[in-house]
Amino acid sequence: MVKIDNITLPDFPLLLAPMEDVSDPPFRAVCKDAGADLMYTEFISSEGLIRDAIKCRRKLDIFEYERPVGIQIFGGDEDSLAMAARIVDVTSPDLLDINFGCPVKKVAGRGAGAGVLKDLDLMVRLTAACVKATKLPVTVKTRLGWDDDTKNIEEVAERLQDVGIKALAIHGRTRCQMYKGQADWTLIGKVKNNPRIKIPIFGNGDINTPQKAVEYKNRYGVDGIMIGRAVIGYPWLFREIRHYEQTGELLPGPTLEERIAVSKKHLRLSVEWKGPVTGINEMRGCYANYLKGLPNIKEFRSRLVTLKTVEEVEAVLDEIEAYYKGIELEHAPIELIDYHQNCPL
Template sequence: MKIGNIDFGERPLFLAPMEDVTDVGFRMLCKRFGAAMVYTEFVSADAIIRSIKSTLDKMHINDEERPVGIQIYGKDVDSMVEAAKIVESVHPDIIDINFGCPVKKVAGKGAGAGMLKNIPLLLDITREVVKAVKTPVTVKTRLGWDKENLIITDLAEQLQDCGIQALTIHGRTRSQMYTGNADWTLIKAVKDNPRIHIPIIGNGDITTPQEAEEAFDNYGVDAVMVGRATFGHPWIFQEMRQYIDAEKARKEGGTPVVPAVLTIDDKIDILEEQLRINVERIDEYRGILHTRRHLAASPIFKGIPNFRQTRIAMLRAETVEALTDILEQCRAFLKSSEKAQAESSGEAQAESGKAQA
């Protein structure tokens, strides 16, 4: 699969752009564990033009994370074109236009998914941004505004005609927000359209390696974008990549590579590294703010009894020392629990062996 001159290989996995989530520290970890493409948090065209520092900071790119896209949103042609030109000066590999954000403060003002109620303007913005920059332009959008307006099959052709070089489709309408199940059948309908020649990237409800593999097999997408399942779980890309590659080897009659399995120590170390990266990049207070929501959402802590109180403590931590102490307590508990389970399993196998004898 290629976007412009960037070759992502077969069945690539992308990190979704997410506000307050996909900062540079998190992106670098996801890249390390196999994300073929990462995106910045989405940035407002108006804020870019006004040189708002917090917005410009979100556009900082580290060469280690490339290829990387910067995603912009806005509600009029002139500001989006001007913002795209400014973004291009930062040298991202891709400029992505957000026509999919459903939150009220964005869509309610006519930007993001709000553009799905004004298709002529949506197409004008896309067309003019493509003409204004040399960087490949892509779009991320939804199936339509609501279930009575599932317009994505026609819209995909129109966006392609505007000159975009890839299209990401989240399998929900704006009215669904993030509820219900993503509908991948319409994503498949777009991909199966013989007129569509640009890559189609599927997004929505991909939380396991098996679901990623099924998205490629069942819906034919060129890439899969993973969003909320990455919270506190940047190594999910490694798990997905290993599973997809193993399935390919199995289907082709080859010998699958034995997957690398991360230990509890490995995973806690990764989360602590994310904390260090963010603190060093910004400062202690804001670095913790960027990191602690990931820690509180990490699936590795699900086995801890009454984790709710620990989660609250994580979200209230204000120093690196306090947050690290909580992580070390979690590490000690999880390793102790893991050891107890292994011993219990060993004893059970021994008893089973005696019974058979």
């Protein structure tokens, strides 16, 4: 078992990464069904939370079926981050996570997210302020460093452990890399194998197959893996990794019936949480991934993105299920897109 303070996770836990405009409650629900062991909310601005910004407050919504679940915050001011931590404390998640990894300009450029990687002393002060402000276990997600000349993650891990964090998730790129090139897990492995490090270390970056997940587990010794981009539209990767890790066998991909069922569940939860207009509109970008691999699906997709009621969408999904009944879906490789390209931040 893996322990994050008082939270017990299975051996080699699989974590859903916090992703802005992706890992909301509807998406977390389908990932939980698929086997995610620990999930995080979208990240929340400490300043926005203090100002009672509606969007920030809504991101605090968590549900019992999600547990264990962590709320992630970001910011570059000690007092604001500490105050946000106290607000989060009241909502009773299982843990509080600090984002020191978001690379987008409007976050990092303001000295928050990955921007804090430029000032390790500030990172330590921000983390210590959060640890003191909350009763929750505090964890951190970060990157290897700001650029190739400042890959200081080994020092970061030691100093953040010293001020009280209970786990650390590391993305194997620098901020300047964004999502370019391949994630480098060698430093993640060095952190995990540092005899001074006693907290769980989770690796993140480029995991898109069960084989790679198990290979990296064995090669680098990480306590678990955090997955983000690869499960956008393909939450089944969680169960495929778990099955392969336990048996050495590859599961077949989800059936057409499973894809349709998950599309419907995601849609219904989206409408319940966001309202009918926003819920339906924001689901339009999900169908391409859920229905990927179906031949000549473009016409159906074109219809799905014009419909305005749940009933209309579900009717077309039923039509798709009937039309393609009995088809054998190709288990296509998962493409790792840069979802930040369309990020409003």
